[in-house]
Amino acid sequence: xxxxxxxxxxxxxxxxxxxxxxxxxxxxxxxxxxxxxxxxxxxxxxxxxxxxxxxxxxxxxxxxxxxxxxxxxxxxxxxxxxxxxxxxxxxxxxxxxxxxxxxxxxxxxxxxxxxxxxxxxxxxxxxxxxxxxxxxxxxxxxxxxxxxxxxxxxxxxxxxxxxxxxxxxxxxxxxxxxxxxxxxxxxxxxxxxxxxxxxxxxxxxxxxxxxxxxxx
Amino acid sequence: xxxxxxxxxxxxxxxxxxxxxxxxxxxxxxxxxxxxxxxxxxxxxxxxxxxxxxxxxxxxxxxxxxxxxxxxxxxxxxxxxxxxxxxxxxxxxxxxxxxxxxxxxxxxxxxxxxxxxxxxxxxxxxxxxxxxxxxxxxxxxxxxxxxxxxxxxxxxxxxxxxxxxxxxxxxxxxxxxxxxxxxxxx
Numbered sequence: 038x039x040x041x042x043x044x045x046x047x048x049x050x051x052x053x054x055x056x057x058x059x060x061x062x063x064x065x066x067x068x069x070x071x072x073x074x075x076x077x078x079x080x081x082x083x084x085x086x087x088x089x090x091x092x093x094x095x096x097x098x099x100x101x102x103x104x105x106x107x108x109x110x111x112x113x114x115x116x117x118x119x120x121x122x123x124x125x126x127x128x129x130x131x132x133x134x135x136x137x138x139x140x141x142x143x144x145x146x147x148x149x150x151x152x153x154x155x156x157x158x159x160x161x162x163x164x165x166x167x168x169x170x171x172x173x174x175x176x177x178x179x180x181x182x183x184x185x186x187x188x189x190x191x192x193x194x195x196x197x198x199x200x201x202x203x204x205x206x207x208x209x210x211x212x213x214x215x216x217x218x219x220x221x222x223x224x225x226x227x228x229x230x231x232x233x234x235x236x237x238x239x240x241x242x243x244x245x246x247x248x249x250x251x252x253x
Numbered sequence: 254x255x256x257x258x259x260x261x262x263x264x265x266x267x268x269x270x271x272x273x274x275x276x277x278x279x280x281x282x283x284x285x286x287x288x289x290x291x292x293x294x295x296x297x298x299x300x301x302x303x304x305x306x307x308x309x310x311x312x313x314x315x316x317x318x319x320x321x322x323x324x325x326x327x328x329x330x331x332x333x334x335x336x337x338x339x340x341x342x343x344x345x346x347x348x349x350x351x352x353x354x355x356x357x358x359x360x361x362x363x364x365x366x367x368x369x370x371x372x373x374x375x376x377x378x379x380x381x382x383x384x385x386x387x388x389x390x391x392x393x394x395x396x397x398x399x400x401x402x403x404x405x406x407x408x409x410x411x412x413x414x415x416x417x418x419x420x421x422x423x424x425x426x427x428x429x430x431x432x433x434x435x436x437x438x439x
Contacts, residue, residue, distance in 0.1 A: 051423040051430075085435050086426065090398040092379050099298045101311050106289050109318045110282065116323070202320065203327070205344055205410070206337075212405050 049079045054086055154223045161230035168237040172244065186243055193240045200233045266291050274334070278326045285325075289318050292335065296342045302395045303346040305353070305388065313349055317342040340410075343396060347410055350388050382432040390425035397422055 049057075053069045073079050204226065211222040266273060266287060276284030293314060300313035320341050328337055383391060389411075396402040396410070397418070404418040411418070430436055 051427050052419060055419070055423055055426065085430070089379075089426070089429060089433070089435070093383070093394070093398050096302075096380060096383075096399075098294045099301045099310075100294050101297050101314060102307065103311075105293070105311060105315050106286055106318075109289065109315050109322065110286070112315070112319050113285075113322045116319075199324070202324065202341070202344070206340060208409050209340060209406055212403075212409060 048076065048082070049073065054079070054083050057083060058086060058090070151220055151223065154220075154227050158223070158227050158230050161227070161234050164234050165230070165237055168234070168241055171241055172237075189243055190240060193236050193243065197233060197236050197240070200229055200236070204229050204233070263291060270334075274325075274328075274330070277322075278328075280322075285322050288321065288325075288334075288338075292338050293318075295335065296338065299339065299342050299395070299400065300346045300349075302383065302399070303343075303388075303392045304349055309349050309353070310346075313342065313345045316345045320345070339400065343400070343402070343410060347392060350392065377432050379429075379433065382429050385432065386425050386428060390421050390428070393418055393421040394425045394429075 049069055049072055053066070056066070057069055057073060073083060207222055207226050207229065211219055211226070214222060273284045273287050277288055296317050297310055297314045300317070301307065301310035304310045304313060317338065321338055324341075328334070377385065383394070386394065392411075393407055396407050397404065402410075404415045404422075407413075407418040408415045
């Protein structure tokens with residue numbers, strides 16, 4: 038066992054010391070709090086821990102060696118142009134198809150309670166994993182695809198990336214919320230997961246169905 | 254509008270936060286650039302402390318602000334703007350770690366590095382010691398001790414458990430203590 042978790046002699050472990058620094062009215066466990074009152078060595082160790090964290094916070098701010106704004110701006114403009122182009126090349130049809138697939142897959146589930154929402158989120162996560170595995174096995178990046186398929190895939194993948202970002206933010210938000218607001222956030226997460234599954238279905242259709250049609 | 258709770262900010266930006274944010278939401282290039290200038294250093298610092306190389310940190314900075322430009326219409330203003338940008342930056346930096354699959358080096362370092370007692374001259378300064386930590390350990394230390402994320406939040410961002418985050422933090426502090434020459438009894 039490492040000295041992160043094991044007791045060295047009778048002194049507190051690093052994990053116990055760190056727990057005493059966590060926010061809260063009574064951080065750490067009772068035994069650790071009693072020990073720290075009686076043990077000078079552990080109090081000194083806790084003080085060193087405080088000082089180390091303070092020194093970490095005081096490390097100097099850093100700046101990149103070059104101005105990166107022009108690159109960000111150029112990428113943003115290029116992304117905007119690409120989205121306008123794809124708008125006119127049939128991507129909307131695939132997104133509509135994704136919505137239809139979504140509706141068929143999920144049926145009418147207006148306001149589920151907390152338990153069924155959690156179950157549906159778990160099912161959607163699982164479904165996402167299955168679809169992602171199917172895409173991995175198909176390995177679209179290693180295949181030759183026509184321009185239209187590439188553009189449609191790009192739109193779908195971009196939207197999935199946006200959804201992943203939203204999901205992460207919503208999960209963090211939910212972790213910070215009190216119980217009474219969590220249901221609302223859980224419903225948002227469920228909607229995001231449903232949309233993600235719908236988009237993944239469409240992406241699988243774009244790649245796998247097309248490939249089987251043309252015998253790739 | 255709260256821009257930040259902890260960062261020293263350009264007073265002009267603080268005074269004009271609402272109009273800058275409104276412009277940025279509409280895609281106004283000047284407003285977006287003002288946001289970039291205000292937050293490029295804290296984002297780069299976070300990225301550089303988590304990523305192994307300056308090039309990776311620069312990529313994270315670019316990806317973060319590309320995402321900020323794309324997503325700012327969805328930012329509802331219910332937390333600080335820095336909190337929102339920071340969560341994007343942390344997510345991008347952790348994604349970069351996963352993509353690069355850096356080798357976690359501290360176990361090896363422990364084995365080959367002479368102990369502090371053998372050679373006091375090898376004591377490191379804090380920055381060098383932080384750099385020497387494993388990728389995961391360094392990320393957890395920075396996110397928890399400096400950026401103030403909870404173990405629950407770190408676990409969510411990393412796709413790991415809360416106890417993983419806690420044990421990584423403890424292991425990292427044990428190493429920092431040793432490398433900085435702060436062990437008890439010496």
